[in-house]
Amino acid sequence: MSALPSTARSTYRHGDLREALVAAGVDLARAGGPDAVVLRETTRRVGVSPNAAYRHFADRQALLKAVSDRALGFVADRIEDEVVAIPMTDAATHARSLLRAVGTGYIAFAREEPGLFRTAFSVPDNLASADAPSKAGAGGRTPYQLVGMALDEMLAAGLLPAERRPNAEFLAWSSVHGLGMLVIDGPLRGLTGPMIDHATQRVIDMVERGL
Amino acid sequence: MSALPSTARSTYRHGDLREALVAAGVDLARAGGPDAVVLRETTRRVGVSPNAAYRHFADRQALLKAVSDRALGFVADRIEDEVVAIPMTDAATHARSLLRAVGTGYIAFAREEPGLFRTAFSVPDNLASADAPSKAGAGGRTPYQLVGMALDEMLAAGLLPAERRPNAEFLAWSSVHGLGMLVIDGPLRGLTGPMIDHATQRVIDMVERGL
């Protein structure tokens, strides 16, 4: 039992097939977006029969949903990467930097991992489940929560009038999300890196000014 | 030969099979989004063999692209519906109304025809082809052109500084497009009509103020 090739499963039971399937699905999504998350190919990569997946997911759509949630967690991770780089300053400057970090991290992820970005938003969602733990990154926060945190700091720093705070997430998120979509699939596709950076900064400026 | 049932094709040649396929594809897209534009089902509806489609489209993706362009034309139509309802006023008010009409028409279409809206943006595009005639509506203008026209009026009316005019389309479009996506598939799904209307107005306000 101890000298089996590491690629082969020594036990009949897989151990954590569900996790392995999600991981394989993420690889497929990374390379080809949501449509590439093909059930049979996913199981093939894990070295298991196609039907094995049905012990862990109701159908292909359920597998895709799990992959999508994982991808949203990666979005959160990428945003947090930007957040930790923010220097210590006064509250107002920090709040603005935070909002900027959320936007730039979001767009950076869209450009670096277009397949995962598309996958993250390919499955219908709603407000009630936007903060489900399955969508959180390593830091335990979802992208939606990160946007909310930035806006809370803006409010606390006096940069956002209290009467405009409710649902301000909608505005900030819409703008940045739209830019991300248009950049990877839409008419803004093919823009050079600097142009996208510039557009990102302008969108964030607009949000800050327009909130 | 003269008493054939009207549902049957009397001639071997179809007449305009390409157009018929696009129309059938639009019906499928309306009901089920881009994934529902299935080549075999499309040809079945037109009453033709699956391979007939290959005389007019290189593959399924090419058919989907044609359907997507058509859907973009419908977006333009919906926007123009809002535009014609604008009353005559002074230039500044008209410019603002125009920008607002573009935004509300865009979001209205997303809500009224989510399947077509998703289909319209499911095929990779780029700036060079954003104004292709195949994407124009009955008025001969593409959605992108309509956004540009609104911004041109804003500029002419002195509501948009000249140095900010270049690429302002990116900002306006990103915000509204993002809202549309989030409303039909994203976390904002399931919001009530009035809430969406309100969010739409706020997003447009933000764009106007932030441009």
Added chain:
DNA sequence: CGTATGATGTGTACAGTGTCCACAATGGCA
């Protein structure tokens, strides 16, 4: 007028997909 020819549609075939069903192996619990 008749016929060659290019354009358009058909039939058959194949690999790949999601999913259903019946069955098999396993490991933990009585």
Added chain:
DNA sequence: TGCCATTGTGGACACTGTACACATCATACG
């Protein structure tokens, strides 16, 4: 030890996109 729920397998089916060879027609040209 023996039972049995859990987890995985194998085979089957309907469906998909698409390649290849063939049939049919519309017309341009002799």
